[in-house]
Amino acid sequence: MKSTLLSRRDLDFLLYEWLQVDELTKRDRFAEHSRETFDGVLDLCEQLATRYFAPHNKTSDANEPSFDGETVTVIPEVKEALDAFSQADLTGMTMDGEVGGAQLPVTVAEAGFAWFSAANVSTSGYLMLTMANVNLLAKFGTQDQIAKFVRPMLAGRFSGTMALSETQAGSSLADILSRAEPQDDGTFRLFGSKMWISGAEHEMTENIVNLVLAKIPGGPPGTKGISLFVVPKYLVGEDGSVGERNDIVLAGLNHKMGQRGITNTVLNLGEGKFRPGGQPGAVGYLVGEPHRGITYMFTMMNEARLGVGMGAVSLGYTGYLKSLQYARERPQGRPVTAKDPATPQIPIIEHPDIKRMLLAQKAYVEGGMALLLYCAKLVDLQHSAETDEERDQITLLLDILTPVGKSWPSQWCLAANDLAIQIHGGYGYTREYDVEQHYRDNRLNSIHEGTHGIQSLDLLGRKVTARGGASLVALGAAIGKTIGTADALGGEAAELARQLDATWQRLVSTTTSMFGSGDIEAAMANSVVYLEAFGHIVIAWIWLEQLLACNARSGDFYDGKRQAARYFFRAELPKTGPQLDLLTAMDRTTLEMRDNWF
Ligand SMILES: Cc1cc2nc3c(=O)[nH]c(=O)nc-3n(C[C@H](O)[C@H](O)[C@H](O)COP(=O)(O)OP(=O)(O)OC[C@H]3O[C@@H](n4cnc5c(N)ncnc54)[C@H](O)[C@@H]3O)c2cc1C
Numbered sequence: 131m132k133s134t135l136l137s138r139r140d141l142d143f144l145l146y147e148w149l150q151v152d153e154l155t156k157r158d159r160f161a162e163h164s165r166e167t168f169d170g171v172l173d174l175c176e177q178l179a180t181r182y183f184a185p186h187n188k189t190s191d192a193n194e195p196s197f198d199g200e201t202v203t204v205i206p207e208v209k210e211a212l213d214a215f216s217q218a219d220l221t222g223m224t225m226d227g228e229v230g231g232a233q234l235p236v237t238v239a240e241a242g243f244a245w246f247s248a249a250n251v252s253t254s255g256y257l258m259l260t261m262a263n264v265n266l267l268a269k270f271g272t273q274d275q276i277a278k279f280v281r282p283m284l285a286g287r288f289s290g291t292m293a294l295s296e297t298q299a300g301s302s303l304a305d306i307l308s309r310a311e312p313q314d315d316g317t318f319r320l321f322g323s324k325m326w327i328s329g330a331e332h333e334m335t336e337n338i339v340n341l342v343l344a345k346i347p348g349g350p351p352g353t354k355g356i357s358l359f360v361v362p363k364y365l366v367g368e369d370g371s372v373g374e375r376n377d378i379v380l381a382g383l384n385h386k387m388g389q390r391g392i393t394n395t396v397l398n399l400g401e402g403k404f405r406p407g408g409q410p411g412a413v414g415y416l417v418g419e420p421h422r423g424i425t426y427m428f429t430m431m432n433e434a435r436l437g438v439g440m441g442a443v444s445l446g447y448t449g450y451l452k453s454l455q456y457a458r459e460r461p462q463g464r465p466v467t468a469k470d471p472a473t474p475q476i477p478i479i480e481h482p483d484i485k486r487m488l489l490a491q492k493a494y495v496e497g498g499m500a501l502l503l504y505c506a507k508l509v510d511l512q513h514s515a516e517t518d519e520e521r522d523q524i525t526l527l528l529d530i531l532t533p534v535g536k537s538w539p540s541q542w543c544l545a546a547n548d549l550a551i552q553i554h555g556g557y558g559y560t561r562e563y564d565v566e567q568h569y570r571d572n573r574l575n576s577i578h579e580g581t582h583g584i585q586s587l588d589l590l591g592r593k594v595t596a597r598g599g600a601s602l603v604a605l606g607a608a609i610g611k612t613i614g615t616a617d618a619l620g621g622e623a624a625e626l627a628r629q630l631d632a633t634w635q636r637l638v639s640t641t642t643s644m645f646g647s648g649d650i651e652a653a654m655a656n657s658v659v660y661l662e663a664f665g666h667i668v669i670a671w672i673w674l675e676q677l678l679a680c681n682a683r684s685g686d687f688y689d690g691k692r693q694a695a696r697y698f699f700r701a702e703l704p705k706t707g708p709q710l711d712l713l714t715a716m717d718r719t720t721l722e723m724r725d726n727w728f
Pocket residue numbers: 292293294295297298299300301302325326327328329386389394574577578579580581582583584587
């Protein structure tokens with residue numbers, strides 16, 4: 131039976147027929163691998179996700195973690211799934227061999243991990259955080275930190291969190307208040323409170339390794355004064371043994387709309403419940419140099435943001451496949467031309483409006499998946515680049531695509547989940563079916579790892595203008611190359627290429643005129659409109675790429691791809707027209723709206 135989590139056929143198409151990921155094995159970094167090992171990883175991920183993660187997705191949603199004042203209880207299936215994942219040695223999939231990783235391409239790892247997110251985004255959330263944590267610590271931590279924390283996390287004995295946010299400082303991390311007092315022995319004592327920390331506090335692993343942002347008193351103001359610390363739940367002895375309880379404690383659990391299976395916590399540091407070594411404060415170990423915490427976090431941020439985008443795609447994808455299956459099985463109504471009520475009902479997939487909703491979902495989720503795998507391949511090319519110039523070009527492209535890779539799927543794969551509910555009719559609105567949960571679970575993705583609004587400021591305020599617009603030029607060159615190939619092919623591909631070219635040229639001239647006006651405030655006021663138009667143009671390009679990769683092959687799979695590309699160009703890309711009009715006009719409606727007019 132075909133999986134309703136993801137389509138392996140589509141993944142194979144994207145990875146091998148389009149991105150030619152097997153070519154990466156020619157690079158030193160991936161030379162140990164082959165198409166067989168990549169396929170083996172994808173098979174394993176599908177099997178584990180199907181066997182250990184999907185079955186408790188609804189159970190963990192209905193039975194969220196609970197806190198009795200001392201201990202947090204999580205349903206046992208979650209630990210079983212986490213153990214299965216780490217026993218398969220998947221935590222260090224992309225990490226260097228020398229720290230115990232498998233040095234797999236990020237492209238393959240992302241495609242593999244998508245199975246887990248599609249099956250159970252909450253349980254896989256614990257893993258995603260642990261993987262982000264080990265990646266960061268392996269890169270910037272000391273050998274001692276790697277031995278004490280990274281290796282046990284890779285072995286599945288410890289898990290990890292990323293503790294950045296505070297109640298008063300979410301989008302604006304410059305305003306965090308947690309402080310880290312230096313001690314004579316080189317360690318720090320931390321005091322403060324962290325808000326929204328996922329995966330912190332549970333009993334499923336021997337220890338929890340929190341990566342915490344805090345300020346060392348006397349440092350520079352704003353983000354330049356933020357440092358990064360390892361603050362474990364339990365202190366770890368020189369021999370690696372888990373010892374005394376640290377003073378990082380759970381103040382309470384947040385109760386969420388979705389992603390309910392993963393703990394989301396308010397943590398207090400140094401409140402005095404525990405006094406490690408008889409002293410006040412939570413013991414923390416500085417990562418790297420003082421005041422460079424945000425820099426370290428940001429080097430990982432691209433991958434974290436793309437990971438969020440992939441989570442959104444995975445949830446959109448499974449919702450699409452489930453609504454497709456439902457539409458094929460649900461009889462209701464007759465064709466508009468059938469007047470005789472005695473004729474049998476038809477499956478709803480025969481209704482053009484249902485086909486519209488399925489096609490839109492297909493265009494969103496397969497477009498999103500393709501974009502994220504394309505970005506993941508850029509990460510691989512960046513990691514394995516042979517010259518600085520090559521690395522620089524890839525970095526420019528990756529920089530400008532990252533806010534899109536995070537925000538476009540968070541918006542449109544959520545829209546896909548909305549359509550999946552609609553296809554289910556009344557049943558979609560009940561908890562008997564999965565799609566309402568996918569919608570709730572997916573709703574988080576435009577909020578965390580930088581909200582939609584923050585991504586738009588990043589794109590327009592930083593990425594588009596950085597280095598004199600070099601990233602925009604790099605993207606224009608990549609799009610131009612696709613247009614050139616499509617043009618040479620003629621026919622439908624050339625027709626779509628002309629439409630893309632015209633829209634892209636319009637985006638470039640709009641961007642130039644927005645900045646040329648010198649009115650930065652007005653330009654930035656519509657940054658979300660810019661992000662959304664930009665995102666649709668990027669996805670149109672990605673669909674044209676997919677169309678080209680179909681390469682005149684015949685069969686349902688390729689015909690479906692071509693129809694989805696057509697749909698995107700006919701029904702979606704034109705939506706950017708009014709958005710670009712508004713941007714060109716430097717519209718001030720929202721900017722000039724006043725608080726007291728609401
Ligand atoms: C379920 C969940 C899990 C999370 N997990 C973690 C975690 O593991 N670790 C962690 O550190 N954090 C985590 N977060 C925190 C998350 O990153 C923040 O919620 C997010 O960054 C937004 O911060 P905020 O909630 O304070 O909202 P605010 O920053 O107050 O934003 C509120 C609104 O104002 C807008 N806004 C804010 N500033 C600007 C601006 N300058 N210009 C325009 N608009 C602006 C935002 O876009 C948003 O719409 C999690 C959050 C949730 C809900």
